[in-house]
Amino acid sequence: MSPAPGELRADILARLLLIQSTAGHLPTATGVMEFVCRGLAQLPGVAHAWHSEAHGDLAGSEPGLERFPVRLDAHHYGEMVLQVSDPAQFLPYSPHVTNLAFMVAVMLEERRRRALEEVHQGELEQRVEERTRQLSQEVGDRRAAEALAVAERQRAEAYLEIAEAIIVELDEEARVVVLNKRGCDLLGVPPQEALGRNWFELAIPPEDRVAVRAVFERVLAGQSELPDYYDNLIVTRAGARRAVAWHNVALREGGRVVGTRSSGLDITERKQAELALAAEKERLAVTLRSIGDGVITTDTAGRVVEMNQVAEDLTGWPLQAAAGRPLEEVFALVDAATREPIRSLTERASAGEPVAGQRIQGLLLTRDGKERAVADSVAPIRDRAGATIGTVLVFRDISERLRLLEHLTRSQRLDAIGLLAGGIAHDFNNLLGGIFGYIDEARSLCKEGEPLSEALDRSMETLDRARDLTRQLLTFSKGGAPVRRVVDTRTLLERGVHLALSGSAVACRLDLAPDLPWVEVDPNQVGQVIDNLVRNAVEAMPGGGKVDVSARGLTLHGGDHLPLAPGRYACVEVRDSGVGIAPEVVTRVFDPFFTTKAEGAGLGLATCYSIVQRHKGAIEVESQLGRGSTFRVFLPAAPEGRAEAAQLAPAGHRGSGEALVLDDEPYLRATLTKMLSRLGYHVTAVATGEEAIEATRHAVAEGTPFSVAVMDLTIVGGMGGREAIAEIRRLAPEVVAIASSGYSTDPVISSPREFGFTAGIAKPFTGPELAQVLAHHSPAQPGSDGGATRR
Amino acid sequence: MNGEQISVDLGFAKAQVPAGTHVCQIFSDSDERTDALLRFLTRGLQAGESTACFSENVTEQELEAWFAKEGLSLAAERASGRFANSPTKQVYFQDGRFDPDRMLALLTQFHLASVAAGRPGARVIGEMSPEINSIPGGTRLLEYESRVNHLLQAHPVTAVCQYDARCFDGATIMDVLTVHPMMVIRGAVVLNPFYVAPETIARG
Known part of the structure; x- marks a missing residue:
């Protein structure tokens, strides 16, 4: 039978009790609320129940909702909200639910307080534990501190005894109050003897007492400007002197200075070491300077x-x-x-x-x-x-060393190239000699102004260039010593510059100093140098410009940057205002086959270098890109006596009498015969050395000895002039013997007298060139076109 | 069933209950759990009943000690077939899932075997694991507990279900109450006012 509305049911009340009883098992507030609300939802007249965190006074604010605050005093745990579907059924249980809510609040508050108490208890226990530990530590620390103090005191006493330092305390009268073991040991006195003694009498050398006492007085006076450390000598009982560095402090009692305490270190060895070090430093400094x-x-x-x-x-x-x-x-x-x-x-x-x-x-x-x-x-x-x-x-x-090394390297390169070039050039030169001779002869047969004569002149000019090239190559040849003559540098330069600039639009300023010395050089080779340098200058100024050629006398004393022996030199400068040479290649311009020109063979400056070097001179270059270059040539001046003699030498030649020609080449024999004939000689031409000796013997026997002999040095397969000259010279000691060779580098050509010859001439040569040589070495004849000249 | 009411002593409650009672114990104290479990087991064995235990929370040493204290031998009880125990998960979550039908069949079998052995009764105590909330079939827990009530009418096994309130949410605990006719409060076995008979649920 269902109870009437408003009537309480025992089973429902039991449920409320059971909820209250069982909720205590749930560990969290959330769990409790879930459990309680789930149970309340099963009350009569309740459709749904839930927990809300809100705790405002909202009861009755919404129809059908009943709110039961879960609250104890000021502590709120939200509220239980019931959706009531049948108020009449629910109404009797409402006070019980209110009661339940209160009981739940009591339970939760109890839990909160218990938790708080647990926290407080925990904190309290922790504090007690901490304080207990601190007290324990403090007690331990105090005991340890006391033990430490005792140990420190004992240690200090022990230190005093074993200290490396001397510890000494003096009273106001400088009497020893304390002197530790180290001090006693150093002085060589027992403690009982030291105590009470006057320190200055005990330990300070007589000569130092005044100064040391002054320091003592200053410490007693409490002067603070004293240095931290002060060193002085002490004297031991045995009379030895030791250096000691002291640190001094004033001893005070009640603010009054009653004595001094000093600690001292024996620095005798250190002092000695410092002196030794200073001496060593001085030695090192002297060494460094030297x-x-x-x-x-x-x-x-x-x-x-x-x-x-x-x-x-x-x-x-x-x-x-x-x-x-x-x-x-x-x-x-x-x-x-x-x-x-x-x-x-x-x-x-x-x-x-x-x-x-x-x-x-x-x-x-x-x-x-x-x-x-x-x-x-x-x-x-x-x-x-x-x-x-x-x-x-x-x-x-190492600038100088590098320059010398560069010089040596270049010389070696030139020698290597010369070895190759010489052989080819020699044969070519011999051929040129024949051609020269025949064209020369042909030209002499022509009248001036004839078309043929002009063609022959041009042929000669072309041949000149061919000869120049072979000469350049031969310059590099092994043993290519110059055929030296003492010449006027001024004339050499004027002619050379004039020839090099002929046909060029470039102007030239020639500045030759009055002190310009004569030089003893191979005029052909040096002419080649001047020609190359001036042509280079012209080519460096494609848009035109001016070449400055200057020359002066210069005396070098050694130690200059140039690889030259001390002495007098002619210094020739060729300066242009052209394109200049890039810094990275300027050191290579004298290398053979190095060229910056499209059509150049790269032999011009290398030839210059080689020639100048063989004249025991030097050549150098300075250049700035875009501003021009200056080439400077140094040539040894001719010894004074020889220069004087050269100035008196004839300029041309006209001969007479018998002349001998030795050459195995028929066309050269014929050419030479023509040349000498034109100079006024009666010529005998032979092909071998044996024939030359025989012809000489015959001429001497006839009473018409040869006055001149032009002899090829080398005859293929037979005796040449080199071998024949000795016998010829024996037969005809006065003969003017001219050695000729296609090898201009042959030592006989450059130093003919050493081999029995009078002079040398390099093939190919022209009639006037032969005449010039003969003019220098043969007596002048009536009708010659020269004479003694003085410039 | 002959309709004759047989009372049994649960061991941890003052009053006796009818054989075949389905009791729920909600606890939040481990000692309370162990005390109830051991008393329940030994009292059953002392009565000659078939006794079973499904729990992870009692050790062999605890069983041995308690049995010995009560004048029993764990080994002998096992050997006689009167006593059996297994971990909860091994029994409830066999094959990784919770199957109420299998469990009910197991209970039936347990009772039939007891009868066949001529024992005066059968009792079982088990603690539900919180894993039930995540295991396949776990949502059928209330269905299972409810059907147990029905089964026990035919096969009166005295059953105690232990739930640790610290491991379940409040709503679940309340739901569990609705399917157990009796419950333990402060050591007393009382009628559960929240209990809803299976017939009512079926009707509901």
């Missing part, structure tokens, strides 16, 4: 510490300006070719790279903007323990 190389030392950070005078001179940095600066700033090294900075050996050594035994070459950029070729080496400086404490850099100026 070293011919630059020396720079750095610290481990690569900063300059020391440098000697040579290093100062080479870098341009005085030590006081360089000290402390990075080495790279003072010793700025760049690659000569790329101009890129070179990573120095010092930097590499500092980075731990092995550099021992290595050398670096480069260009040193000096402080004043100059460049020097240097080679440097570096070594670490180590202390006694082997730790690196810096580096030492040693370097020297």
Whole structure:
């Protein structure tokens, strides 16, 4: 039977009790609320029940909702909200639900407080534990501190006894109050003897007592400006003197100074070491000053510490300006070719790279903007323990060495090329000699102004160029010593420049100093040099311009940058204002086959170099790209006596009498015969040395000995002039014997007298050239076109 | 069934209950759980009943000690076939799923075997694992518990279901109450006012 509305059911009340009883098992507030609401939803007249966190006074604010706050005092746990579908059924249970809500609040509040108490209890326990530990620690610390103090006191007493330092306390009268074991040992007195004694009488040498007492008085006076350490000598009982460094303090009682306490260290050995070190430093400084190389030392950070005078001179940095600066700033090294900075050996050594035994070459950029070729080496400086404490850099100026090396290398290259060129050029030269002769003869048969004569003149000009080329090649030949004559440098230059500029639109200013000396040179070769240099200058100015040629006398004393012996020189400068030479190739312009011109053979300047070198001279170039070049040639001046004689030599030649021609080439025999005939000689021509000897013997026997003999040195398959001259000279001692050879480098041509000849002439040559040689060595004849001249 | 009401002593409650009673114990104290479990088992064995336990929360050592204290031998009881125990998951979640039909068949079999062995009764105590909420078939827990009530009418096995309130949410605990006719409150077995008979559920 269903109960009437408003009537309570026991089972429902039991449910409420059961909810209250069972909810306590659920551990969380959320779980409790879920459980309770789930149970309340099963009450009569209730459709749904839930928990809300809200705790405002909203009861009755919405129809059908009953709110039961879960609250105890000021603590709220939300509310239980019931959706009531049948208020009449629910109404009797409403107070019970209110009661349930209160009980739930009590339970939750109890839990909260219990949790709080647990926290508080935990905190309290933790504090008690912490404090207990602190107290325990404090007690332990205090005991440890007391033990420590005792130990410290004992230790201090022990230290006093075993201290390396001397400890001495003096009263106001300088009487010893305390002197430790070290002090007694050092002085050689027992403690009982030292105590109470006057310190100055006990320990200070008589000669130092006044000064040391003054210090004592100042300490007693409490003067604070005393140095921390003061050193003086003490004297031992045995009479030895020891140096001691003292630290002094005033002893006070109640603010009054009652004595002094001093600790002293025996620094006798250190003093001796300092003296030794100072001496060593002085020795090192003297050594550094006397070293011919630059020396720079750095610290481990690569900063300059020391440098000697040579290093100062080479870098341009005085030590006081360089000290402390990075080495790279003072010793700025760049690659000569790329101009890129070179990573120095010092930097590499500092980075731990092995550099021992290595050398670096480069260009040193000096402080004043100059460049020097240097080679440097570096070594670490180590202390006694082997730790690196810096580096030492040693370097020297190798500019001169590089120049000499370059000179040597170029000479070797020229020799190699000469060996190849000489053989070919010789044969070619012989052929040219024949052609020269025949054209020369043909031209002499023509009348002036004839078309044929002009053609022959042009042929000769062309042949001249061919001859020049072969001469250039022959210049390189082995043993190509110049055929020297003492000549007037002025004339040589005037002629050479005039010839080189003929047909050119370029102007020339010739500036020849009055002191320009004569030179003893091969005029042909030196003429070649002048020709090449002037032509080069002209070609360097395609748009026209002016060539400056100047010459002057110059005396070198050695030590110059040029590889020249001391003495008097003619210095010739050829200057143009042309395109100039790029810096990277300027050192190569004298190399054979090096050319910057499309049509050049690259032999011109190499030939100049070779010729000048063989004259024991020098050639150099200075050039700036876009501003022009200056070539400078140095030629040794002729000895004074020979120059004088040369100035009196005849300029032309007209001969007479018998002449001998020796040459195995029929066309050359014929040509020479014609030449000599034109000069006024009666000619006998032979093909071998044996025939020449026989002809000489015959002429002498006839009483018409040869006055002139032109002899080819080399005869294929037989005796040449070289072998025949001795016998011919024996038969006819007065004969003017001219050695001729296609090898202009043959030593007989350059030094004929050493081989029995009077003079030498290189093939090919013209009639006037032969006449000139004969003019120098034969007596003048009536009708000659020259005579003694003085310029 | 002969209709004769047989009372049994649960061991942990003062009053006796009819054989075949389905009791729920909600607890939040582990000692309360263990105490009820051990008392229930030993009292059953002392009565000669077939006794079974499905729980992870009692150890062999606890069983041995308690049995010995009660004058029983765990090994002997096992050997006689009167006592069997297994972990909850092994029995309830065999093959990784919860199958009410299999469990009901197991209960039936347990009772039939007891009768066949001539034992005066059969009792079982088991603790539900919270894994029921995530295991396949777990949503059929209330259905299972409800059908147990029906089964026990034919096969009066005295059954105690233990639920740890710390492991389940409040709503589940309340739902569990609705399917157990008796429950334990402060050591007393009382009628559960929230219980809803299976017939009512079926009708509902």
